Amino acid sequence: MDVYQLLTLVAGVPLAAAAIAAVLPRRAAAATTLATMIYMMVIVWVLPQGMVRYAGLNILYVTTEYNAMAVLLLLAEILALASLVDELDKVRAPLVILAVLGGFLVLYSASLLTLLAGIETAAAALAGLYSLGGRRSGxxxxxYLYSSILATALIIVGMGLLYSQGFHSFTEAPLGGVSWATLPVLLGLVFLTAGLALEAGLAPFYMWLPDVVQGAHLLGVVTAILLVDAPVLLVFFKLIASSGVLLGPIIAALLVLLAMASMVVGEFSALAQKELRRMIGYSMVSDAGYTVLLAVVYALSGIRDPLVPIYFITASNMSIALVITAHRYEKTSIGKIAQVTGLLSLAGTPPLYGFAAKLSVVAAFAAAGYTWLAVVSAIFFLVSAVYIFRYLIMGGYQVSHGVNVPWLPLLAYSLLLLVLGVYPGLVPMLGGG
Incomplete structure (x- = not known):
């Protein structure tokens, strides 16, 4: 398969589907969107393993672990879209497809150009989706648009500095080698890290995130959490984890400080919230902190196993997406069951997927010799459990009659979190590993 055929499969078909969905009636647009998500799941199995290059430039990097993450996130997106299918019309459906395509490019990006193209595609689509909600949506x-523009500017400056030194790819070895430790490379990595930190909502760049999660259109928030935020977090992790000796003690300490600040701000700000979606937004801030902390430990310890961050990122974002999707139906029995399942998984309650993911993070810290980080992370995980269980205990429950609830996708999504919690080894199997 040559690179033109591959790019047609990966990007050409979803772009064509987005254009077609823009002129179809509501039901046909919704069906086209769901069919496109299924198509992208199939494409994951067709992608050739390893590096995809064009004209000597790395474009995509495909591994079984990334495939597993893509399949899992796309499956969750399909179930979420099926639960919100009445929201998919000829305006929103193309934007959802474009946002998913952008996140897909970010997840597999090997070149900085591919990363930028994915982020820009997703950001433009999400800005449109976010504006289609209630009175606060504009x-x-x-x-979000201003935050995304600033993040893109930082990434472009970082890319320019790195390109000037001949560095084009996340996967060039050794990224952390002494030969790369020049001032332009260090500055480029600083700007690139700052841009990704703004995209991910890491402290002190988090102020936009809770507002967006609380006030944006539901469909846009769920799509962003699953297919944009999760890939950005993984790329952020890869950038730091592969930096090696470039980190140095000072930079490593600074990143640990930022990660800790995100964990403190995220968890304790969520503890002070009463509105569910805003509480979830601050929880996402803390998730960015855990991811950066794990990446620093990987960089300092030389660990290369990608499954632990994939477990954590997918478990957190899938749980959050289920909570927000079910929030629309929280006054119905099946909606409440799905919401409680997502919250319990987010709190790390066994035997749900969130428990397996958080346990793997604590175990990774301990195995790398950072016992104190394992203890600190476990304490912060307990803080998240406190505000989640407080919400569950204090939240009211009223049944709304006459509401048409899509019970099957909500139930399937809940069972997915349960099955993955009992058998987390299914995750790499989804990618063929």
């Missing part, structure tokens, strides 16, 4: 969309 303000939220503008806030």
């Amino acid at each position: 303000e939220v969309a503008v806030k």
Whole structure:
């Protein structure tokens, strides 16, 4: 398969589907969107393993672990879209497809150009989706757009500095080698890290995130959490984890400090919230902190196993997406069951997927010799459990009659979190590993 055929399969078909969905009636647009998500799941199995190059430039990097993450996130997106299918019309459906395509490119990006193209595609689509909500949606969309523009500017500056030194790819070895430790490379990595930190909502760049999660259109928030935020977190992790000796004690300490600040701000700010979606937004801030902390430990210890961050990122984002999807139906029996399942998974309650993921993070810290980080992470995980269980205990429950609830996708999504918690080894199998 040559690179033109591959790019047609990966990007050409979803772009064509987005254009077609824009002129179809509501039901046909929804069906086209779901069919495109299924198509992208199939494409994961067709992608050739290893590096995909064009004109000597790395474009995509495909592994079984990334395939597993893509399949899992796309499956969750399909179930979420099926639960919100009445929201998919000829305006929103193309934007959802474009956002998913952008996140897909980010997940597999090997070149900085591919990363930028994916982020820009997703950001433009999400800005449109965010603006289609209630009375606060316009303000939220503008806030997200400005944050995204600033993040893109930082990434472009970082790319320019890195390209000037001949560095084009995340996977060039050794990224952390002494030969790369020049001032332009260090500055380029600083700008690139700052841009990704803003995209991920890491402290002190987090102020936009809770507002967007609270006020943006539900469909855009769920799509962003699953197919944009999760790939960005993984790329952020890869960038730090592969930096090796470039980190140095000072930079490593600074990153640990930022990660700890995100964990403190995220968990304790969520503890002070009463509105569910805003509480979830601050929880995402803390998730960015855990991811960066794990990446620093990987960089300092030389660990290369990608499954632990994939477990954590997918478990957290899938749980959050289920909570937000079910929030629309929280006054119905099946909606409440799905919401409680997502919250319990987010709190790390066994035997759900969130428990397996958080346990793997604590175990990774301990195995790398950072016992104190394992203890600190476990304490912060307990803080998240406190505000989640407080919400569950204090939240009211009223049954709304006459509501058409898509019970099957909500139930399937809940069972997915349970099955993955009992058998986390299924995750790499989804990618063929």
